[in-house]
Amino acid sequence: MAAGYDAPEVVLLMGPPGAGKGTQAALLSEARGLRKLSTGDMLRGHVERGTDLGVRAKHVMDAGELVPDELIVAMVQSELGDMDPVRALLDGFPRTPGQAAALDQLLGEEGAELTAAVALDVDEDELVRRLEGRARQEGRSDDNEATVRNRMQVYQRQTQPLLDYYDERGKLRRVSGMGSVEDVFDCILGVLP
Numbered sequence: 001m002a003a004g005y006d007a008p009e010v011v012l013l014m015g016p017p018g019a020g021k022g023t024q025a026a027l028l029s030e031a032r033g034l035r036k037l038s039t040g041d042m043l044r045g046h047v048e049r050g051t052d053l054g055v056r057a058k059h060v061m062d063a064g065e066l067v068p069d070e071l072i073v074a075m076v077q078s079e080l081g082d083m084d085p086v087r088a089l090l091d092g093f094p095r096t097p098g099q100a101a102a103l104d105q106l107l108g109e110e111g112a113e114l115t116a117a118v119a120l121d122v123d124e125d126e127l128v129r130r131l132e133g134r135a136r137q138e139g140r141s142d143d144n145e146a147t148v149r150n151r152m153q154v155y156q157r158q159t160q161p162l163l164d165y166y167d168e169r170g171k172l173r174r175v176s177g178m179g180s181v182e183d184v185f186d187c188i189l190g191v192l193p
């Protein structure tokens, strides 16, 4: 972890499936000494280990729907509660207005404030192209065509409205996710305080 980071910092990485959140989250957490919390990775871990949560989540994930808020919030809460100070990079959370409200409350309880919500913008053709590539390379069971289409719709319906929520609070930073990994990463660093 990078030295000298002892103040609370909480960055959200937002964007549709295939926007590059996971790749950028890994780079950013390393560069700023933040713990990466990817709710998708955490859920896939539960599925692999066959926990109760994993068993309940698997069919929801395979359908491209969202796992219920209370399960997700409990998972994030147990991670954030362990940190002092809170220094986290949230990848794929929050995804619903209920999760955003729960995050505000959790951060308030921890005496931390949201640093920024970074939204990666990528056009739809490029998203589909990237997800097809990922399906071939990683074999994720939710990267098939029907599920991808549903995940895009779920994103537009449930998660996109959160961009307004953070914009109204002065926290939204929009970054083009269309360039190379390095270019996008430089842009993200450029919009963070």
Ligand code: AMP
Pocket (backbone or CB within 6 Å): 017, 039, 040, 041, 043, 060, 061, 062, 064, 065, 066, 067, 068, 072, 091, 092, 093, 094, 095, 099, 142, 151
């Ligand atoms: P991701 O890796 O972020 O694309 O997440 C993969 C899948 O996990 C999603 O399609 C959802 O089914 C589930 N998931 C991940 N994060 C959340 C969240 N914050 N709220 C609800 N479901 C989630």
